Amino acid sequence: MKDSLQQRARWRREFGRxxxxxxxxxxxxxxxxxxxxxxxxREGELDLVLSEGERVVFCEVKTRSGDEYGTPSESVTPEKADRVRKAAEQWLRVFGVGWCRTRYDVVAVFAPVGGQPSVRHIAGAF
Structure with missing residues (x-):
């Protein structure tokens, strides 16, 4: 049973990646x-940090193969959004970025088993 749990956790990490x-x-x-x-x-993890012109975009990526637990974008809770914002503040400090325009996006990847994946980019999601 332990091996199957470890395999499932590894599959989830690889699927997320x-x-x-x-x-x-x-x-x-x-x-x-x-x-x-x-x-x-310490505040959390940033999936993707990108630039769009002079704006820094912090992007949370959620990947799902089914919707039994909701859509990928629905899994970005207010608590998760708050952790991303705090981590983004740290990223800006660590990389010495002064004041700049920022945006917080979500990319929802839906990849049904045996089907084609779809990507939905939600700019300014939170």
Whole structure:
């Protein structure tokens, strides 16, 4: 049983990583420039940090294969949004970025088993 739990956890990490890869390619194709990926600090983790002109975009990526627990974007709770904002403040400090325009986006990746994945970019989600 322990092995199956470990395999499931590994699959979830790999699936999430795959979704982040897809989201990063999607955003870069839309003209955004990737600055950081999976950046962590005490306050939390930032999936993707990008720039769009002079704006820094902090992007939370959620990947799902089904909707039994809600849509990918519905899993970004107010608490999660608050952690992302706090981590973003740290990122800006660590990288010495002074005042700048920022935006908080969500990319929802839906990849049904046996189906084509879809990507939904929600700019200014929170």
């Amino acid at each position: 795959w979704g982040e890869d897809l989201a990063a390619r999607y955003l870069q194709a839309a003209g955004l420039v990737l600055l950081s990926r999976n950046w962590s600090c």
